[in-house]
Each structure stands twice: as C-alpha cells, then as structure tokens.
Amino acid sequence: MSLLIKGASVLGAAPTDVYVEGGAIREIGSLSADASADEVVDAAGLVLLPGLVDLHTHLRQPGREDAETVASGAAAAAAGGYTAVLAMANTSPVTDTAEAAVSVWELGREAGLADVFPVGAVTKGLAGEELAELSLMNRSRAGVKVFSDDGRCVSDPRVMRRALEYVKAFGGVISQHSQDPSLAPYGSACCHEGELSGRLGLPSWPGVAEEVIVARDVMLARHTGSRVHVAHASTAGTVEVLRWAKAQAEKDGSWAVTAEVTPHHLLLTTDLLAGYDPTFKVNPPLRPAEDVEALRAALADGTIDAVATDHAPHARQDKEHAFVDAAFGMLGLEEALSVVSTVMVSSGLLDWSGVARVMSTTPARIAGLEGHGRPIAVGEPANLTLADPAATYVVDRDRSLSLSRNNPWHDRKLTGRVVSTFLRGKKTYGE
Amino acid sequence: MTRHLLSIDDVSAEEIQQLFATAAEMHDVQKREVKKLPALRGRTVINLFFEDSTRTRSSFEIAGKWLSADVINLSAKGSSASKGESLRDTVLTVTAMGVDGLVMRHSASGAAHQVAGWLDIPVVNAGDGTHEHPTQALLDGYTLQRQLGGPGSLEGKRIAIVGDLTHSRVFRSNVKSLTKLGASVVAVAPPTLMPAGVTDWAKADGFATSYHLDEVLPEADAVMMLRVQRERMSGGFFPTSREYTVGYGLTRQRLGMLREGAPILHPGPMNRGLEISPEAADAASSRILDQVSAGVAIRMSVLYHLLAGEESA
Numbered sequence: 001m002s003l004l005i006k007g008a009s010v011l012g013a014a015p016t017d018v019y020v021e022g023g024a025i026r027e028i029g030s031l032s033a034d035a036s037a038d039e040v041v042d043a044a045g046l047v048l049l050p051g052l053v054d055l056h057t058h059l060r061q062p063g064r065e066d067a068e069t070v071a072s073g074a075a076a077a078a079a080g081g082y083t084a085v086l087a088m089a090n091t092s093p094v095t096d097t098a099e100a101a102v103s104v105w106e107l108g109r110e111a112g113l114a115d116v117f118p119v120g121a122v123t124k125g126l127a128g129e130e131l132a133e134l135s136l137m138n139r140s141r142a143g144v145k146v147f148s149d150d151g152r153c154v155s156d157p158r159v160m161r162r163a164l165e166y167v168k169a170f171g172g173v174i175s176q177h178s179q180d181p182s183l184a185p186y187g188s189a190c191c192h193e194g195e196l197s198g199r200l201g202l203p204s205w206p207g208v209a210e211e212v213i214v215a216r217d218v219m220l221a222r223h224t225g226s227r228v229h230v231a232h233a234s235t236a237g238t239v240e241v242l243r244w245a246k247a248q249a250e251k252d253g254s255w256a257v258t259a260e261v262t263p264h265h266l267l268l269t270t271d272l273l274a275g276y277d278p279t280f281k282v283n284p285p286l287r288p289a290e291d292v293e294a295l296r297a298a299l300a301d302g303t304i305d306a307v308a309t310d311h312a313p314h315a316r317q318d319k320e321h322a323f324v325d326a327a328f329g330m331l332g333l334e335e336a337l338s339v340v341s342t343v344m345v346s347s348g349l350l351d352w353s354g355v356a357r358v359m360s361t362t363p364a365r366i367a368g369l370e371g372h373g374r375p376i377a378v379g380e381p382a383n384l385t386l387a388d389p390a391a392t393y394v395v396d397r398d399r400s401l402s403l404s405r406n407n408p409w410h411d412r413k414l415t416g417r418v419v420s421t422f423l424r425g426k427k428t429y430g431e
Numbered sequence: 432m433t434r435h436l437l438s439i440d441d442v443s444a445e446e447i448q449q450l451f452a453t454a455a456e457m458h459d460v461q462k463r464e465v466k467k468l469p470a471l472r473g474r475t476v477i478n479l480f481f482e483d484s485t486r487t488r489s490s491f492e493i494a495g496k497w498l499s500a501d502v503i504n505l506s507a508k509g510s511s512a513s514k515g516e517s518l519r520d521t522v523l524t525v526t527a528m529g530v531d532g533l534v535m536r537h538s539a540s541g542a543a544h545q546v547a548g549w550l551d552i553p554v555v556n557a558g559d560g561t562h563e564h565p566t567q568a569l570l571d572g573y574t575l576q577r578q579l580g581g582p583g584s585l586e587g588k589r590i591a592i593v594g595d596l597t598h599s600r601v602f603r604s605n606v607k608s609l610t611k612l613g614a615s616v617v618a619v620a621p622p623t624l625m626p627a628g629v630t631d632w633a634k635a636d637g638f639a640t641s642y643h644l645d646e647v648l649p650e651a652d653a654v655m656m657l658r659v660q661r662e663r664m665s666g667g668f669f670p671t672s673r674e675y676t677v678g679y680g681l682t683r684q685r686l687g688m689l690r691e692g693a694p695i696l697h698p699g700p701m702n703r704g705l706e707i708s709p710e711a712a713d714a715a716s717s718r719i720l721d722q723v724s725a726g727v728a729i730r731m732s733v734l735y736h737l738l739a740g741e742e743s744a
Contacts, residue, residue, distance in 0.1 A: 195628030195635075201540040201561030201603060204627050276541030320517035322539030324560065 001038050003425050004031065008043035008386065010376050012352030018048065020382040023424035028378060039427070043386055046419055049356045051083025051383030052337065053363040053372050055175070055260055056150070056231060056308035058329065059085075059116070061107060062100075063092030067404050068313040070107035070116055073333070075401040076311070077114040078428035080333040081385035081418035084364065084372040085114055085311075089121040090151040096121035096132035098140035105142035113428045117367065120144040122163045122174060126152050131163060138170045145368040148175035150231055151283075153213055155181055160217060164226035171368060173227040173258075176217055178238070179284065183209035190324055192270040192285045200273065203324065205285050207235035214238050218245035221255045229366060230259035232310050234284040236294035243303050258366050260308035261295050263332055263339035264408055268292075278319045278326030279406055282312070299358060300349040306363040309336045313404030330408045334418075335395055337387060339409070341416025345389070352389070360385075382425040391417035432736050435547045435554045438563045439607035447611060448582055450732045451573050457731035460497060461724065468731075470739045471500035474531040478504045479522070480557070481537040486699060486723065487557050487567075491534045494730035500531075500738070522546050532738045535559075540600075553737040561598050567698055568604035570729040572612055574722050575653055578694045586613035591647050593619040593679060594657030594706050597626050597668075601698045602657060606638055617651070619644050621678060623668045644679050648688040655696040656681050656707045672705055683710040694718045 003020040010016060010028075019027040019037065054077065060068040068076075070087065077085045087104050089095035095104060101118040108116025120137040124130045126149045137144035147167060154160045154176060163174050179186070184205040191197040193204030214230055218241065221228040230242065238259075245257045264282060269289050272280040280286060298304040312329025319326050340359065344350040350358070364373025374380040392415045397407035420430025432449075433441045442450070460466050476495045480488050488504060495502035505525060526533055532553045535543050540560030547554040558564040576585055590609050596602045596618055603626075609616050616638040618629070625640065626632070633640050641647050648654065659675065669675045676682065681695065686708075689695075695707075695717045703709050712719060 193627045195631040198626030198628040198632055199603070201559075201563070201600060201626075206627075276544050278545075317517040317520070320519035322518050322537060322542040322545060322560075324539045324541075325518070 001425060003382070003422065004035060004037035004040045005043045005048060005386070006040060008046055008048035010048045011356050012047055015044065018376070020422070020425040023382055025376065025378055025380050025382050028376070041386070041420065045388065045390065046386045047352050047389050048376060049081070049352065049385045049387060050360040050373055050376055051385050051421065051423065052081045052359045053367065053369060054082050054085040054309050054311070054333065055146070055306055055363045055367060057085040057087055057311045057333065058090070058313065059087045059104070060091065060313060061104070064315070067315045067318070068402060070104060071111040071113070072401065072403045073311070073313070074108060074111040074113035074116060076333045078421045078423070079401050079418065080335065081337050081387065081421050082114050082333060083383040083385070083421060083423045084117060084369055086117045086119050086146055086367055088150045089119050089148060090126055094121050094125050095119065096124050098133060098136040098142070101137045101142040101144050102140050114423060115372065117369065118142050118144055119150070119175065120147045122147045122149045122154050123159060128152060128154055128156055128159060131159070131166060134163070134166055134172065135170065138172060145172050146175055146229070147172060148177065148231065150175065150177045152186060153177050153179045153181060155213070157216060157220065161220050161224060164220055164224040164228060168224070168226050173229050173366065175229040175231045176213065177231050178210045178213035178217070180209045180212050183212070188324065190281055190285060190328070191273055192287050194270065194288060196270055196273060200276070202273070207237050207287065207291070210235055210284055211237040211241055214241045218257050221257055222248065222252065225254045227256045227258070230257065232262050232265065232284055232308070233259045233295065233304055234265050234287050234291065236291045239294045239298040239303055242298065246303060258305045260306045261299055261304045262308060262310045263336045264330060265295055266292065266299070266343045267339055268408060276323045278321065278323055279330065279408055281323060281326055281328055282330050283328040296343060296349055299344065300354070305358065306366060307336065307340055307358050308363065309333050313402050314406045315404060319406050330406050331400065331402055331404060334400055334402070335409045335414060337418050338414035338416050341387070341389065342414045346415055382422055384422040385418060386420040386430070387416060388419050389416050391415070393417055434737070436565050436733055436737065437543050437547055437554065437556045439565050439568055439604050439611070441565070444611045447569065447572065447608060450569060450729065450736060451576060451582070453735060454573055454725070454728040454732040458725070458728035461727065466497050467499060468497060469499050470735050471495065471498040474738055475501045475503065475529060476532045476534060476734065476738070477525060477530050478502065478534045479507060479525055480505070481507045481542070482558070483508065484536050484558065487536060490726040491557060491730050494727050494734055497727070498731055498734055500734070518542065518545065519549050522549060526550055526552060532734065555733060555737065558600055560600065562600050563604045564600040565604050566726070566730055566733055567601050568608040569733070570722055570725045571605055571655065571696055571698070572608045573729055574696065574718050574725045575694060576612070578718060579652065585609065587615065588652040589615045589617065589650055591617050591619055591651040591654045592657065593644060593654060593681070595624050595659045596620045596657065597624045598660040599657045605655065606636065610637055615639070617641055617647050619647050619679065621669055644685070645688065648685060649690070651693060652690065653694040653696065654681065654689065658698065658700065659702055659706050676705055680705060681707045681711040683708050686711050686714060692716050696722060698722070
C-alpha cells in the first residue's frame, strides 16, 4: 500500500511531495509528475502536519457507551486530525488496573482509527487515598505512562508526593486536575468566581483554587525530582506560577513541569454562562478575557506546552438539567485544530510549525509516545494530518462523529480545517 | 411586559408601576366578602415547586384561585437529576396536560430561564436558587411605595438591604427593582456574605455597599433585613450567631437609630433573635405582615398580566 501526497506545505513551508509506503515516509521532495502510488492525494494549498496527539480525551467506555465509545471517540479524533489520543481514567469502572487499561487499549486497536493510550488512575477508584497499581499498568501491553485522577484532584499532598515519587521508577508522569475541593467543591462549583457568578447566583470556582494546587504540585515535583503535568490550565495566575516553576526546573535539571490548555479556554469566556446554557458548563470553568489572553500568550511562548481537548461527551439528557445539576464538559476533538488555527495562527501568535509543536510533537513527548509526534522526515511513521488553512466554515454539531452533541462551537465560524488524517499511511478520515 | 417573568430584568420601571396599579385593585378584592374575579376562568396554572416553600406557594395558589384559575400544586422535591429524569423531560411532561401557565420554584439558579426556553406557555419564576425572586421584589417595592407615599415616592429614597446577600435571591431581585424605581440602595453585609464581584457589580448597577450597619441605619429611609440562610452555609461565613447579631442584627438598640417610622421589611421566614430582634419584627413600623398580604395582590397582578389574554384584559 503506497500513498503519494502531492504539493503539500510541510509545516507551512514551500510545497513538496511526500511518498509513503509500508506505513512510513519513504521519500520527500519533488517527485516526477507521473510518479505512481496506490493512492494519490492532491494537497495543493494544504498544510501537512505530524498527526495530532491529544493528551486529554474522555471516551466514556466502559460505562457510558451511550455518550461515547472508544470507536466513536476514535472516529471523532481522526476527523479532528488526531492519530493518537490519551483516554482518561474516569470511566465506570475506573481505569485503575492493568486489565482495565489493556481493555481500553484493545478497543482502540480494534477501531483502528487512532492509537488509543489509556491514562491510568493515580488512586484506586479516583478516591484520592490509595495509589492505584501504577507499575502494573505501566508493565501491561497498554504501557501506561500517564496517570491522572482527572475529574478529581489528587488533593492530599501526601498522596500526591507518593505518586510523584513512585512513577519515577518507570518514567511516568502525573497529570493533575488542579482543583482544591475546599475552595471549589466538586460538582457544585460551576462558574468562574467573579461579578457574573455573583449576579447569576451560581456557585463559584475561584481561579485561586487551581493556582494553589499548581503551586503546591510544582514544589512537590521539585522535592521528589519527578514530573508533573498540569491538565487544562485556565487562569493567568496559573501561568505566572508555571513561568516561575519552569525557570526553576530548567535551572535544577532534575524535575519537570509541563502544562496543557484546552481549545475552549483559548477562545470562550465566562460571559457565555449568562444564559445558563449547560453546553458551556465545563470544569475548570470558562474564565474572563484577561485569563484567555494570558493563556494564549503562554501557549505562544512555551510556558504552556500543549493543547489538549478535554473532549467530554455527554448524552443529551445529562445536559438537560438545571445548570448546577447538568454534567460538566464539552466536545473538543473535531474542532480543536480549527480553534487553534482561528485563535493562534490567524493572529500570528503561532505559525504552523508552532501548531505542530503544541498539538503533536510536545504532547507525544510528554506522554512518552515513540511513534507519534515525530518529524515529517524519511523513515518516520506516516502519522499525518492535512489541513486547509484557508477554509472557513460554520460548525454544525449534527455532523459530528461523536455520539454526543454537547458542542460549544455549534453555529460558530472557524478558520482552518482538517481535510485528511493518516495513521501509519492509512487514511482514517477524509475524501 | 415580556411573555415570562423570570427576572426583574424582564420589566421596565413603567411596567412595574402598571403591575403595582393592578395590584392595588387586586388588593381591594381581599377586603371583599367574595374574593373572586373571573379574569382567569378556564385557565389552568401549575405551581411546580422543586423546593419547599409554604408561603410563596400558598400566595401563588390564592392569587390564582381569586382570579378563578384552576390551580394545581405539584411538589417535585429534590432535583429531577436525582430521580434520573432530566428537568426538560419533567417540565414537558407536566405541562403537556393542557396547562396555560407555569409558576416554578427551583433550588438551582437559572432553572426558570432554562425551562422558559423549552416551553411555549408563560413561566413565572417563583425563586430560582440564589438568583432571583422577582415577585418577592415586586411585593417589597409595592409595600414600600405605598408606605412612603405612592407612585414616585421611592425616588431618591435610601433603602438598606442587610444580611446574607450571597445566598439571597431576594437581594438580587430587589436591588434591580428598587434602583429601577429610583431608590438609592445600600447593601450591608460582612465581607464573607457579599456576593463575588460585588464591587464591580455595584459600580455598574449604581448601588452602594457597606460592612457597617451602624453607619448606614441612621441615613436609611427603610430597612430590609434578609434571612441568614444557615442551610446554605457549608463553610464558616461568620464565627457565631452572637457575633453576627452584634454586627448585623436589627437589635432592639439599633431600632433607636432608625428614622422615625422608617419601614422595616423582612421576606421571611425570620430568624428572630439572629438577624432581627422580636422588638424590631413587631415594631409599629414593621411592614412584614403587609408584605405577605401584598404578595397575593402582586401575584394576582402578575398572573393577570401574563395570562388573562386580550379577551379578559
């Protein structure tokens, strides 16, 4: 099986041809006009990127297959240009054993649309008390390297310390959902604390509830000489802490802190909650414009390392409750590249090489994925995404490949769109 | 008036005065031997209460019945989510039985707004979480206006709203309605019971805030005490009841700081001895029972304006 991508702009550079065979890139350069392949793709005007990698996806299987399955989530991922996704552990039952992790990993292999890497829970049942079988999950065929209680914070500093220490043995990383539950109680705190939450009478989630955990965790990572990853950073204060922590980590050289931001925290602001539409209920909550600006700048200058979707599908009935009772979360896989293009590329904050860095190369490095986020070079796996940088479209949630429809981008105009996705040379999305 | 009454934002100052004028007529009905008007004959109103409230539910029930509506009370205590049914399914089911209007109380802020988006009948917000309670604000404004001298009498008057502002939907609706009617509102509470972002909010909406009740009381033309909602207080918002009363209670001693005859209001139920002393609650200038009576008149007025239709208007 061979594939010829003709006239693509690799990371936004001058057009060239890319020849793929046996799942890997075999040749790059100007190939003769009559060069033959089993499949030829005319990529004139399109940008070629390494396949995108999502550090933060909720696939809901096992437990809530009505909202999403590994297969439907992988299809949505492919439509969003992703070739690898990390599936969060807060399924039912929780992914806190090797068997559970392997089960998710195998479902991903069966679907064959994106490589699905399970994230293991840090603590048993996400209860925040006893460490889960971190090492056994790592040793399993799923090869788990990223651990998170996402949806909940590992709020006990003693447990967090032990987790950071323990994963050092196999180069693991703890991805923390930073939410001090005393300051922002799980389940109830649902609106950024500020003037709007005061007016609306919604239980509030102050930015400091995130910042105190991020500050604590970087100190613990420094103390333990380990790696901590800040999931869905959402405030300017977090950016300040990260900036300081990264400078310290670079100086020390013995520990590391990385961070991700979601597409929705790069574009949407808390004022969308004024109409009590649960589509916009997410955790951490949408923040004010000044936080959004700080997050964009931090992504551009590398203080925030990666874009991660926090794709959180929910069945319709789970969102049709009163705002405080409705489920947290929004879809994200299919429009992530378009949002980053609209927010970061159109404004000049990132070029396409930068997009590849924050959406593929760096996420793959953080997660320890060897076959993803590689350079587009001869001999590398052909995990590739073709995008049309000029395409402008209005999002229609009913065209989604996800089983859910809680799409915050519905009816919104975005610029830049995924055209095709290739997993080891095989087209997983596109014409 | 808009189709629903979800918030004081839905009514202008002129519309509030219209509602008051109708309420005054309705108020007279209460003095009649036969307390019945035919305005809503043949109309069905459901009082759907997801949260307990004897006085508000009874007030709406009496208001509907005196207007000759068929009033059905439904209690749906606990969130629909806890029963596994979505709020949307619950209200669609309940109103599919040929209902003309829905009066709804819910423990969640914004619930009435959401429900109004799903229904094609008028919805009256009878209190949603810590967000708004528009008919309470209207009856408070109506009571104050009557007390202070009729239409226009709130203009320039200084009204103190005192107590647990954070958890008060009465405060959120009253600050809107009283400022619309030209009053100068000062919101008084300890810093822990001030709503988030209140400084910016006060600036934008033109009201004042204070932590010091003793400085505010002598200047006030009326004082509205709010209930300390201990059931909503999961954390320590103040150290002890005694300390709260010393700082923010309308005590017997503070009664003497009020201008003579300045009306005292409280939406009830009262915590006597905590936010309000028995002497203040029962003072000659207390308008607390007048508020209850005005509540029926205001709710009659609201139901009439939303539901009577052209043939009855």
